[in-house]
Amino acid sequence: MRYLVKYGVMFVVLVLAQVLLFNQVHFRGYLTPFVYILFVMLLPVSAPRYLLLITGFFIGLAIDIFSNSLGMHTAATTFIAFIRPWIIRAISNRDEDRLEYPGLKQNTFTWFLYYTIFMVFSHHLVLFFLEFFTFTNFLVTLFRVILSSLFSVIIIILSQFLIFRD
Amino acid sequence: MSSLFRYLLKHHAFVLFILLETLALVMVFNYNSFQKASYLNSANRLSGNIYQSFNSVTGYFGLIRVNRELAGENARLRMLLENQPVQPDSLKYLTSGSDTIIRYFPAKVINNSVSRSFNYITLDRGSRHGIKRDQGIISAGGIVGIVAQVSDSYSMGLSVLNRRWSVSAKVKKSGAYGALTWPGENYRIARLSEIPLHVDIEIGDTIVTSGYSSVFPEGIMVGTIDRFTRPGGENYYQIDVLLSVDFKTVSHVEVVEIRNKEELKALEYLPERQ
Numbered sequence: 419m420r421y422l423v424k425y426g427v428m429f430v431v432l433v434l435a436q437v438l439l440f441n442q443v444h445f446r447g448y449l450t451p452f453v454y455i456l457f458v459m460l461l462p463v464s465a466p467r468y469l470l471l472i473t474g475f476f477i478g479l480a481i482d483i484f485s486n487s488l489g490m491h492t493a494a495t496t497f498i499a500f501i502r503p504w505i506i507r508a509i510s511n512r513d514e515d516r517l518e519y520p521g522l523k524q525n526t527f528t529w530f531l532y533y534t535i536f537m538v539f540s541h542h543l544v545l546f547f548l549e550f551f552t553f554t555n556f557l558v559t560l561f562r563v564i565l566s567s568l569f570s571v572i573i574i575i576l577s578q579f580l581i582f583r584d
Numbered sequence: 585m586s587s588l589f590r591y592l593l594k595h596h597a598f599v600l601f602i603l604l605e606t607l608a609l610v611m612v613f614n615y616n617s618f619q620k621a622s623y624l625n626s627a628n629r630l631s632g633n634i635y636q637s638f639n640s641v642t643g644y645f646g647l648i649r650v651n652r653e654l655a656g657e658n659a660r661l662r663m664l665l666e667n668q669p670v671q672p673d674s675l676k677y678l679t680s681g682s683d684t685i686i687r688y689f690p691a692k693v694i695n696n697s698v699s700r701s702f703n704y705i706t707l708d709r710g711s712r713h714g715i716k717r718d719q720g721i722i723s724a725g726g727i728v729g730i731v732a733q734v735s736d737s738y739s740m741g742l743s744v745l746n747r748r749w750s751v752s753a754k755v756k757k758s759g760a761y762g763a764l765t766w767p768g769e770n771y772r773i774a775r776l777s778e779i780p781l782h783v784d785i786e787i788g789d790t791i792v793t794s795g796y797s798s799v800f801p802e803g804i805m806v807g808t809i810d811r812f813t814r815p816g817g818e819n820y821y822q823i824d825v826l827l828s829v830d831f832k833t834v835s836h837v838e839v840v841e842i843r844n845k846e847e848l849k850a851l852e853y854l855p856e857r858q
Binding site: 434437438441444449450467468471472475478482483484485486487488489490492493496497500548549550 | 596597600601604605607608609610611612613615623624625626628631634635638695697698699700701702704740768771832
């Protein structure tokens with residue numbers, strides 16, 4: 419029950435912050451940070467996979483409805499929700515205790531940095547190629563993916579110092 | 585059969601992933617029918633309300649600029665009005681005005697984007713204010729977009745910065761017309777194609793709407809020629825147009841209704857139907 423309220427509030431706050439605040443940021447005309455994927459990142463480590471996938475699907479859908487990009491964010495968040503267990507497994511040491519809450523405070527800074535980079539990059543890769551694949555050439559899109567990922571990673575790490583501290 | 589179930593249960597995450605991902609991709613590729621069908625766009629009541637209340641706060645920050653723009657537009661319109669030759673015969677108005685009635689509805693932009701490859705714009709007016717699909721959206725600076733979806737009190741439109749849309753535009757000086765599209769890199773630059781090489785164009789020439797699309801009246805400002813090239817082996821220029829509207833700051837717009845549009849459309853599509 420406590421989880422339900424906590425993640426419910428987080429869902430609403432992140433969706434609103436994304437569509438009202440971060441979607442209005444157009445650094446250099448085209449760089450927009452996607453911070454809402456924190457929701458998928460911060461779900462409990464032991465959360466069942468079907469729950470990961472379903473919540474990932476719906477937060478993507480919520481962003482899509484607000485930004486008229488039907489399906490694109492949904493596909494990207496569903497994808498990172500699917501690969502999240504492998505990412506966590508890949509960057510965690512075997513002897514390290516895996517904590518329940520994959521936040522910055524609960525883990526080392528390097529661990530969280532790697533976690534954020536892998537999650538953000540996978541998300542942006544799917545998102546940008548769905549948005550551009552028929553038109554622009556591969557390298558331009560990849561360049562955008564890398565720049566935007568960098569931007570998003572910085573904002574997500576900063577947000578961990580400012581708000582999601584518990 | 586039971587082994588199939590056991591297999592599905594064992595790999596339920598993968599099966600669910602494939603299902604949801606397929607659903608998402610279907611939505612991406614059939615965006616049109618999905619957006620049309622339901623509440624899956626920003627003109628729905630919830631997102632419209634959220635955008636509007638947020639905008640009622642942030643709207644204050646741009647007031648100085650908005651006022652300056654409106655005063656400029658007022659001055660321009662007043663000048664046009666004063667310099668209009670007086671027509672004492674009102675019959676002329678009645679007869680010439682009766683077949684094409686153009687109406688403008690004021691609206692406010694409550695959400696907008698410029699950084700994606702399909703940029704949309706959300707307005708705070710909907711069907712109960714008279715907004716319908718396929719009406720043009722213009723601002724004091726020039727064309728902005730076209731209405732795509734309408735709900736009760738909000739509407740959503742494609743902006744010029746959307747690669748799923750093109751509009752017919754012409755070079756004001758010569759009248760040669762072509763298709764205006766957005767290549768997707770720079771939010772200030774659109775591309776005008778299909779202008780044949782024999783037409784004289786120069787950097788700085790004005791581009792306006794052609795009036796052929798029955799979405800916009802003729803002569804609405806689009807932008808000016810920024811630069812142009814002649815791609816080898818083609819008979820057409822490739823023209824970069826500097827858009828006159830700065831989409832980052834667009835806030836107050838007008839939605840254009842052309843009253844005889846239905847009749848015009850019916851007439852234009854008549855041969856195809858037979």
